[in-house]
Amino acid sequence: MLSERIQRLSGNLIREILAFTQREGVISFAGGLPAMEVMPDLDLDQVPPQLRQYGTTEGEPELRARIAEGLNRLGRACSPDQVLITSGSQQGIDLVSKLFIDPGTPVLVETPTYLAAVQSFHLFGARFFALPLSPSGIDQDDLHARLTAHRPAFAYLIPTFQNPSGYCYSGPTRIEVARQLDAAGVPLVEDEPYRELRYESVECTPICALLASAPWIYLGSFSKTGMPGLRIGYVAASPDLYPLLVRLKQAADLHSNRPAQWWASRFLGSPGYSAHLQRLRDRYRSRRDVMAAALARHLSGLARWEIPAGGLFFWVQLNRVLDTRVLLKKALEHDIAFMPGEPFFPDEDRPRGFLRLNFSHAGDDAIERGIATLAQIIRGFPG
Ligand SMILES: Cc1ncc(COP(=O)(O)O)c(C=O)c1O
Structure with missing residues (x-):
């Protein structure tokens, strides 16, 4: 009765935890939620009346032009x-899945990687080939071996302030990845919702800008810089792939919300846009530093981590190998939420003992209290 792919349909742990974290008194380090106090105003009073009508699948011309300008x-x-224009960059991931993946299609991903991309690729039957991540990106010999041995349909990479690790590929790694994808003719899918959340000066030219000939798809979003509730993101693509993505979007939902696109276009073009980004960066840098200090105070000797140069997450490796999904249950009893690491690993063989901690959402005091409590729970955890 149901489609064959329904057997591969999995839940998304983040979305399940999100319901819990909306309860009063819970300190959440779980979702990649922007801080409410730095969100822009949502003024929809002046939406032109014609935007109540159906629009084009591709999206509002003014917004598309501003996005293209940014990429240039x-x-x-x-x-x-x-x-x-898509309904969040998550829709871009869905369109990419439909464009490339049949049951058994080889797909190259980082490990760990964004769990909702794994969920979508898996639903369509992807066979994952995983490239272990280090703070400077993926290993070139590894990439070469995977590209030649498996002929993947595409490589899905999050080079800039990756989710969940926060890592940012170095300049030389970006150049080498582009060179290898060009040589192999393997399409790049580059997912960059965190690009603007940069707290240090780091080299982060998009890899798609370094390609000479390989097909490419670039996924962007207004969720982290604007507001996620509006669900506005975008896909930019090389001319060979673009028309297919448009038809897939047509079949999915005709077009994205027009008043939301109007808002996003005004937001991008407004004189206050760069000041807004600066405010976001200042706020999140300071939250990152508060969390870094709390981690050093309470988790030294229990775990290790890098300080991310951007994005929204610390990726913490415990010194003990324990199932962080079980640890989460214990933490929830103390009204603390975090993301267990296991679901971010695409392979069946999931390393244990990793946690993803978001630092943008909870306030400074809550970060200190939450990390202190988490450390106590880890210390008292059996095994
Ligand atoms: C790497 C990555 N891609 C895509 C998304 C989806 O973002 P949205 O659909 O809100 O644009 C997220 C959200 O956290 C993400 O971390």
């Missing part, structure tokens, strides 16, 4: 005709 500034030559 980053070095990725792109015309507005290569930009498709």
Whole structure:
């Protein structure tokens, strides 16, 4: 009665934990939620009346033009005709899955990687080939071996302030990844919702800007810089792939919310936009530093971590190998939420003992109290 792929349908732990964290008194380090106090105003009073009507699948021309301008500034030559507005970048991931994946299709991903991409690729039957991540990115010999041995349909990478690790590929790694994808002719899917959340000066040219010939898809989002509730993201793609993505979007939902696109376009073009980004960066840098200090105070000797140069997460490796999904149950009893590491690993063989901690959402006092409590729970955890 149901489709064959329903057997591969899995839940998304983040979304399940999110319901719990909305309870009063819970300190949440779980979701990648922007801080409410730095969200822009949502003023929809002046939405032009014609935007109540159906729109084009590709999206509102003004917004597409602004996005293309931004990509050109980053070095990725792109015309507005290569930009498709989506309902969050998560929809871009769904369209990518439909574009490339049949049961058994080889897909190259980082390990760990974004769990909702794993969920989507897995639903369509992807066979994962995983590239272990280090703070400077993926290993070049590893990439070469995977590209030649498995001929993946595409490589899904999050090079800038990765989710969950917070790692940012170094400049040389970006150049080498682009060179290898060009040589193998393997399409790149580059997912970059965290690009603007940069707290240090680091090299982060998009890899798609460094490609000479390989097909590419770039996923962007207004969820982390604007507001996630509006569900506005975008896909930009090389001309060979773009028309197919547009048809897939047509079949999925005709087009994205027009008043929300209007808002996003005004937001991007407003004189206050760069000041807003600066405010976000200042706030999140300071939260990151508060969490770094709390981790050093309470988790030294229990775990290790890197301080991320951007993004929203600390990726913490406990010195003991324990199932962090079980640890989460204990933490929830104390009204603390975090993301267990296991679901971010695409292979069946999931390493244990990793936690992803978000630092943008909870306030400074809550971060200190939450990390102190978490450390106590880890110390008292059996095994
Ligand atoms: C790597 C990555 N891609 C895509 C998304 C989806 O973002 P949205 O659909 O809100 O644009 C997220 C959200 O956290 C993410 O971390």
